[in-house]
């Protein structure tokens with residue numbers, strides 16, 4: 001198993017943000033906003049269903065430089081509302097706070113997709129975010145089954161508490177692959193999140209087209225899920241099921 005505290009993204013402190021891809025326009029990645037998405041290179045976890053496996057390795061050549069990203073953003077002022085930093089795991093890069101400040105200076109709102117892999121790094125950028133899409137991997141004690149990394153559940157849930165305490169707007173989402181989750185687990189997760197005060201919860205079904213673990217195939221939704229969705233619906237002020 002990997003350690004959650006392995007050294008990561010080392011390099012000069014002033015190294016620019018490493019961006020592995022750019023989605024120029026989306027209405028799906030920041031609710032009610034027209035945004036672009038920057039897919040930040042590198043992640044310390046190995047979620048078996050990860051659908052961006054090419055973003056996991058940190059030290060690979062990236063297709064777009066930070067200067068090119070800034071040139072792109074300058075041309076989109078007044079056209080886009082927000083820039084979403086996604087991944088990989090954006091918070092592992094030391095350059096993220098500076099990049100977020102720059103994006104704000106250009107007049108965009110800042111969105112972040114994160115699993116809070118390193119709570120101290122996650123905390124550092126929270127005040128720079130207007131909205132966070134937070135990945136809750138599983139119950140704290142079960143997250144390692146998904147991420148392959150010991151201690152990942154503690155990190156994930158600690159960062160969730162930091163987010164809820166921060167007052168930053170958010171949604172919590174959990175990706176479900178039915179070989180890794182069953183309805184009972186998902187119900188327990190929903191109940192734990194509701195007890196913590198989570199207001200918006202999204203279950204997103206894993207996309208079978210591209211996943212890190214080739215042994216995971218397409219798994220059918222269990223029949224009892226039909227009763228689970230209305231149950232989760234009444235646990236949260238806002239609940240959504242997102243199909244792949």
Ligand code: SF4
Pocket residue numbers: 043044045046047049050051052056087088089115
């Ligand atoms: S799905 Fe898991 S492995 Fe993939 S980028 Fe997110 S946290 Fe990392």
